[in-house]
Amino acid sequence: MVSISDVKASNACATLDTVPRTSVMYGATDGIGKAFLTRLVATKLPIRVYVVGRNGDRHNAFLDGLRKSSPKAELIWLECQLSQGGDIQKICNDIKSRETSIDLLYMSAGFINAGNTKSETEEQHKSSMMLAYYGRVLSMFHLLPLLNASPNSPRVISVLACGNEFADIYLDDLDLLQPDHMGLVQRSRSLSTYTTISMNRLAHENPRVLFFHHYPGGVNTGLFKKTWGKAWYWPLLSISISIVAISPEDAGEKVMYMSTSAKYSGSVKEKGKGIPSTSGQSALNMDKANGSGALFLINDKMKELIQDKVMAELEKKDALNIVWQKALDTTKPFL
Numbered sequence: 001m002v003s004i005s006d007v008k009a010s011n012a013c014a015t016l017d018t019v020p021r022t023s024v025m026y027g028a029t030d031g032i033g034k035a036f037l038t039r040l041v042a043t044k045l046p047i048r049v050y051v052v053g054r055n056g057d058r059h060n061a062f063l064d065g066l067r068k069s070s071p072k073a074e075l076i077w078l079e080c081q082l083s084q085g086g087d088i089q090k091i092c093n094d095i096k097s098r099e100t101s102i103d104l105l106y107m108s109a110g111f112i113n114a115g116n117t118k119s120e121t122e123e124q125h126k127s128s129m130m131l132a133y134y135g136r137v138l139s140m141f142h143l144l145p146l147l148n149a150s151p152n153s154p155r156v157i158s159v160l161a162c163g164n165e166f167a168d169i170y171l172d173d174l175d176l177l178q179p180d181h182m183g184l185v186q187r188s189r190s191l192s193t194y195t196t197i198s199m200n201r202l203a204h205e206n207p208r209v210l211f212f213h214h215y216p217g218g219v220n221t222g223l224f225k226k227t228w229g230k231a232w233y234w235p236l237l238s239i240s241i242s243i244v245a246i247s248p249e250d251a252g253e254k255v256m257y258m259s260t261s262a263k264y265s266g267s268v269k270e271k272g273k274g275i276p277s278t279s280g281q282s283a284l285n286m287d288k289a290n291g292s293g294a295l296f297l298i299n300d301k302m303k304e305l306i307q308d309k310v311m312a313e314l315e316k317k318d319a320l321n322i323v324w325q326k327a328l329d330t331t332k333p334f335l
Contacts, residue, residue, distance in 0.1 A: 002302040004250055007257045010275050014043045018260050018275045020104035021152065024050045024095060024143060026082055026136075027109035029059045032159055032216055035252025036106065038066065040259075046072040052080050052091055053109070082109050083127035085334035088135050092142035101149035104259055107136045108159035129175060132160060132191050137198050138331040144202070147209050153265050153273050155210040157258055158199065162213040162297040163305050164192035167313035174326045196307065197314070197323045200286055200295040207293040210265065212258050217300025218245035246300075254302060266291020286311075 002010075019040065027033035028051050037049065051063065056079050063075050080091040095102070110131040136158055147154040166189050176182050176190060195213055203211040258264065262274030264283045282290035284304050286297060297305035314320055 002257065002263075004253065006278065007253050007302065010261055010278070011039065011253055011256045013275050014045070014256075014260055015275075016045050018262075019043055019045055019047060020102075020155070020259055021046075022048045022050075022099060022102045023104040023106060024052065024102055024139075025104075025106040026052050026139070027107060027159070029053050029062065031108070031248055032219055032251040032255065033106065033108045034062070035248040036255040036259075037252075039249075039252045039256045041066045041070045041073045041075075044070045044072060046074075048074040048076065050076050050078055050095055052078045052082070054079065054081050082135050083130045085130065085135065085138060085331065088138050089142070089334040092139060095143065096146065099146055101151070101154075102143060102146045103150045103152050103154050105139065105143050105147060105156045106159075106255070106259070107139065107157070109135075110160075128187075129191075133194050133198075134327065134330050136195070137327045138334055140199075140202055141331060141335060144206055144209065148206055150208075153210065153262075154208065155212065155259055155264075156199070156202075157212040157214060157255060158195060159214050159216055159255070160195050161188050161192040162196060162215045163299045163307075164189050164215070165196050165307050165310045166193060167310055167317070167319070169193050169314075169319060169323075171317065171319060171322050174323065193310075193314070194323050194327070196286075196295065196297065196311075197320050198327050200311075201320070201324055203285075203295040204293065211295045212264075212298055213295060214255070214258065214298045215300055216246075216251045216254065219248055219251045254298075257302070258296075258298060264291075264296055 023040070025033060025037060028037040028049070037051065040047065040049070053059070056077050059077070063077060067073065067075055078091050078094065081087045110128060140156060147156065169190050170176065170181055173181055174194070176187060199211045199213055203209070260275050261277060263277040263279075263281070265273040266282050283296060284290065284306070285294035286306055286308075287294040288306060297307060299305055311320075
């Protein structure tokens with residue numbers, strides 16, 4: 001566990017040797033991603049960031065402001081509907097044509113689908129599944145060759161809901177298409193489980209790359225207002241969120257820490273692996289080991305989770321292979 005003060009102190013030590021020099025970011029125009037991009041640019045270092053999203057005209061002022069604040073930062077906007085596999089394929093191929101390596105893939109795009117019946121939410125349901133899970137897996141498939149080619153400490157960060165994994169997923173309805181499977185809690189727990197299963201598989205297949213599944217906790221990003229802002233109970237909910245939620249800026253600092261700290265590389269004092277950890281201790285990944293070759297589950301307290309009991313239960317049901325095969329089948333048309 002790392003305090004926010006230690007997180008900020010570490011981030012303040014960022015150098016060109018420790019920051020991701022070339023990054024691809026989904027979800028960097030709002031909420032946590034926007035705060036993270038702003039913090040990364042604030043290093044004033046010569047970095048390149050591919051900012052991927054939709055409605056580019058709406059974000060010109062924000063991106064131009066960042067460019068003016070740090071002329072050494074190269075911010076490249078790529079228009080993409082991240083709920084569409086074909087769009088993701090096109091954008092990833094574009095990036096692969098421009099770069100021989102990248103250091104960071106950051107993904108936090110998504111929205112809350114508050115419906116609970118298929119007739120009301122089918123299209124939103126499909127979009128949110130692609131944004132929160134399948135599109136992220138597809139992007140990793142496409143960009144892992146570039147990450148593996150990085151001479152630095154390449155990392156993949158998916159911001160979702162680690163720690164929420166559970167064994168009772170619907171193996172006969174992984175896409176949660178049945179109306180009674182579409183509730184918010186069920187979706188959150190299922191997508192968290194799928195993400196951990198798939199990222200853990202990819203981490204073992206790509207031992208040079210550090211993988212992170214991160215739960216940011218309550219962050220006052222405005223996402224809940226977009227979903228429930230017109231509901232009668234919104235004023236009460238808004239007050240509750242403002243009391244317990246952290247700021248997007250602090251959440252962005254935590255992502256910056258995961259992107260740069262040597263705590264996760266297993267080489268806390270080795271130059272080029274990240275900013276040295278003041279504690280001198282390496283983080284434990286899901287294999288209860290130090291360093292790369294597996295997935296780091298980092299919760300809102302910056303504590304590493306293991307989830308070995310849940311994973312063992314899933315393995316008994318062959319759920320690890322079933323979920324993985326479903327991801328392969330869903331993304332195959334866009335590879």
